[in-house]
Amino acid sequence: MSFTDKIEKYSLTIFFVLSYVITIIATLVILIANSLFTPMMILGVFSPTISAIIVSGLIGGWTEIKKLFKGYLKWKVNYKWYLAGFFLMIGPLIFTLFYHLFGG
DSSP: OOHHHHHHHTHHHHHHHHHHHHHHHHHHHHHHOGGGHHHHHHHHHTHHHHHHHHHHHHHHHHHHHHHHHHHHTOOOSOHHHHHHHHHHHHHHHHHHHHHHHTTO
């Protein structure tokens, strides 16, 4: 069994382990060095996406990564639900922005 076959066989396990490892490392760096809070927080938040890209790249190279990104563009529900989700995210974002701008 080759290396690629092993990765493909255990891809879901590798994805979850890698995602947790990236998140834990980012959290530990935040706890140790407060000056790196923002970059490490961003890394921790996007660790599942980063893990998916890494695992896809190991399994099938660039073609698999392209297939992964094409899956993000598939519209499987009515566009109204995407708009609702988008505007539901905008509300807390605007609230947080005003909170920080006006002395929160």
